Amino acid sequence: MKSSMVEFDLQEDLLREIDREAKMHARSRTDVLQEAVRAYVVKKKSWSNLLSKGRSIAKDRCLTPEDVEREIADYRKVKSSC
Numbered sequence: 001m002k003s004s005m006v007e008f009d010l011q012e013d014l015l016r017e018i019d020r021e022a023k024m025h026a027r028s029r030t031d032v033l034q035e036a037v038r039a040y041v042v043k044k045k046s047w048s049n050l051l052s053k054g055r056s057i058a059k060d061r062c063l064t065p066e067d068v069e070r071e072i073a074d075y076r077k078v079k080s081s082c
Contacts, residue, residue, distance in 0.1 A: 010018070022032045058068060 018029055018032050021027075022029050025032075054068075057063075
């Protein structure tokens with residue numbers, strides 16, 4: 001896979017944490033940063049897909065934001081009583 005060099009600044013304390021993590025798992029700094037970026041991208045895509053699906057369901061059922069908040073509050077009440 002083709003790669004490109006990326007340059008950016010990190011705070012010293014964060015860089016030390018990254019280096020500690022890399023050393024602890026016998027990995028390179030680059031490996032740790034690539035894994036972090038991949039995880040970030042996957043997480044953002046997952047949330048985007050989830051929100052899109054939620055908007056679609058709300059639209060199909062003619063739900064308002066208030067309806068959704070009320071459903072969430074009701075669900076939380078039921079879960080907290082278990």
